[in-house]
Amino acid sequence: MRYQILYKNCEKIWGPLLAVRGVSDIPFGVFVRITMPDGRKKQGKVLQLENDLALIQVFEGTKDLNAKDTRIRFDYEPFRIPVSAGMKGRIFDPYCRPRDGLGEIISDETRDINGVPINPVRRAYPRDYIETGISAVDSLITLIRGQKLPIFSGSGLPHNEIALEIAKNAKIKDSSGNFIVIFAAMGIKNDDAMKYYASFEKEGKLDNVVLFFNLADDPPMERLIIPRTALTVAEYFAFELGYEVLVILSDMTNYCEALREISSARSEVPSRKGYPGYLYSDLASIYERAGRIKGVKGSISQIPILTMPNDDITHPVPDMTGYITEGQIVLSRELNIAGVFPPIDILTSLSRLMKDGIGEKYTTPEHPHLAAQVYASYAHAKNIRMIANVIGEEELSETDRAYLRFAASLEKEFIHQGTEGRTIDVTLMKAWEMLRILPRKELNKFTDKELEENYGGSR
Amino acid sequence: MKIYKINGPILKCHDDGSVKVKEMVEAGPGKLIGEVIDVSRSSATVQIYDNTDGLKIGQDVYGKGRPLSIRLGPGLIGSILSGLGIPLSTGPSPAAAPAVFNFSPAVTPEEKVFPGTVLGSVPEYGIKHCIMVPPGITGDLVKIQGGPAAPGDTVAEIRTVSGAIEKIGLFHDWPVRERRPFKERLGIAEPFFSGQRVLDFIFPLGRGGCAAVPGGFGAGKTIIQHSIAKWGNADIVIYIGCGERGNEIAQILEEFPELNDPRTERPLMERTIIIANTSNMPVTARESSIYTGITIAEYYRDMGYDVVILADSTSRWAEALREISSRLEEIPAEEGYPAYLASRLAEYYERAGNYLCLSGRKGTITAIGAVSPQGGDFSEPVTQQTKRYIKSFWVLDKDLASERHFPAVSWNQSYSEYIPDLEGWWLDNSKTDWAFLRQKIKDILQEADHLENIVKIVGFESLPDKQKLSILAGDLVKKGFLQQNSYDENDAYCVIEKQIAIARAITDFYDTASDKLKKSVSYYKISGLPAIEKIVKLKFMKFPSDEIENALSSIRGELIELA
Ligand SMILES: Nc1ncnc2c1ncn2[C@@H]1O[C@H](COP(=O)(O)OP(=O)(O)OP(=O)(O)O)[C@@H](O)[C@H]1O
């Protein structure tokens, strides 16, 4: 049952908001179609109802709307998008309309983009890992199936390139399930978007991706729906078709800015830096859509990417994200300058769920110890590097100099890998290669047996 | 009432002035549960504990004639409840309550009974679930019926002073925002043991006391709270997942049925009640979740049990208050939080305590709340206001966490004001001069911190031997005592006797070694002792065991032999 009444009593239009009078029987929260004076259409959503007045958030911006000729029609239900297995290899806009010119998709199911919050009782605890192809991540900050693990980046750092590498190389161990990457771009540049598509095409990976684009010059308000659209499609692939789905969301800072804009147009009381008090809950409604469900095959993992304004990790966007996600991958400006790609700062990065998805049953038995050792040795090496800067390298002991060589090799050969994707076996082998730079007695995180089996050879 | 305004979870309704403040309501055709916030002669403001999408102007809202309440009675233990106290699990859960309980009377007819009088009990896993006379009823017991009782059945009848007969069943409703009555508040005199060395030994909490755990993201708040839920010495554990991750609840549900309470050897789930309002669930019910939790805590306290209530995280609850307040267009105080933030925090923490209950039994509620300050900045309102109502402050330090020093409890910023209350207990029960040992450990840490700043300038080698030893001792305290790995089978929790043994081993080592230095034994002779590694490994040993006894005596042996 749809309401076909066209309302014309547009009372006020400001910022991304529009108020219309004379409405009745409108369900709160529904979607709205807006016809512009020149006949073009826009979409919106009911934010508030008071007597016969409806406050509407206009996703595509209010540019070119006037109060006299704008027409408004209310849907009778929340916004729904079509979903289908045929979406693979295609590019969509935030409303799930194809934007690659390859024609409509055929679908016999539509879904509410807000999804349904997963009841915690139905969740299955995440286990087993996803191989991203990036050594630093797979060995030390392992992404677990069903985890949400953001990348904290800064402006000018190559997070989009890293995302692309992950999207291209990520896979799950055996072919125990189907794997797909869903990529939602919020406010990324046109050339970057084209680069993505071309590169998937070139690698023959198009069949493993679904792309959602809101480009830099697209309406900012659409950024508020695109992650939800992408996650709705992800839920369909994961929990309906049994896929292991990796959702990459870039750049969540752009999303948060759109949220701030709406909030300030509504004159809400802000918390920090003008962001609304509900930033946490709003982000959680996106990030918490990662996970696994008991008795259901697939999983949704998320890598949200965000740029920290001024590289400030206490800024509300990374801060609120960190409070919701299960760890973080932090990029380092210093390593980037040194030409390391991907420039991952392994000391401030952490995967909180890693311990439950690596080791004996999943990767190799000594993997947990290996990760602890590389972390501890690198932390120690960085301290020595600091001391060496003060007192000079010559003053250092032989062991300390080994630490300096270890840190240098780790950065240049292990963390740095260019665009070569590495399997977990190659990654773990390389990690051992690095550790062998250190004297055996320095490796105190392993059991004797593990050292015997792995360090042995080149003693 | 009819709705005339909808703003997220907040509704405005036309009313004839009859609906009451705090009254429970049902809104719209979906009968969404809500609560009246304020009223006037012609209208009422209502907050809805659910998603309001789909509601329309003009739809009806009905007052239920009573405040927001939860149903108290057997079957709560082992369950997972929403912020409103409604079970979240529908399917058969491991803790599915039996529909019929076996009631054993404890009193006989004709006895005079008062609110809180224990009429009898039903078994609820390992504990005796007391059926008490609900608050407000006094009279003569006219009938009491033992044997199987189903939820709707009457187990006792009481003739009140007015002559009316009150039927008592297994269940009764209680408004969550109202404190359950008690006889008397008692002082705090006994420690609450969490099983975490740095807390129990250095920054202790008393039974019936309050603690806050502030820390930035990833500092370890949840792991500490989970550890306490697992190993804390309480009869009943109430865990409120307040605006945090669904996976963390899933983890508890996977782990707790598998783990045993070391004191009773029964699965942890059989003493645990979980209240879950994860971050993707409605914000309004987040606000009510901690009241639901503390009401259940009071109910078990009334039976004479020691209850611990953990809330992760109180900041999410405060943010829920803020969000609702902002939609009510109230004038905000600091950082957008409402001016009544402090009084709400006080209301919550003040419900903890050591009580003489109406039943004449003694029961305690120990409350521990995580605080998630924005930007890790402890000067923000929630941390600051919370500090006024708690006496143990366990600060999690971001730097310690990033060095992987866990639990990342800062020994400089944390404090406990319960120490004077607890000294007596230690002297009487553990034959240990705990206050003295504790101070010694704190002194070692302070000295080491001070010297480490000097080392940064002059290097370790240029320190005199005595100071080198102080740094070594500081290291031993940190690695061997303060750090505790919650993933290690033996280290995950530490009984108090083991805590004393390790603390002694370290302070004895330090004293003897200092002594030997004076007798011109060189520092490197001491730092090369195998005993040092052994001290650090004590925590990974089972206690009590021959292994740890042998290690302790060989450490002592090495020190004696030092010449
Ligand atoms: N006692 C501990 N032993 C070992 N590891 C720990 C310990 N405490 C914390 N950690 C590590 O720190 C990580 C984060 O801890 P936790 O989830 O408790 O943080 P948090 O303070 O609750 O963060 P948030 O505010 O984001 O919820 C854990 O996943 C674990 O890797």
Ligand SMILES: [Mg+2]
């Ligand atoms: Mg936490």
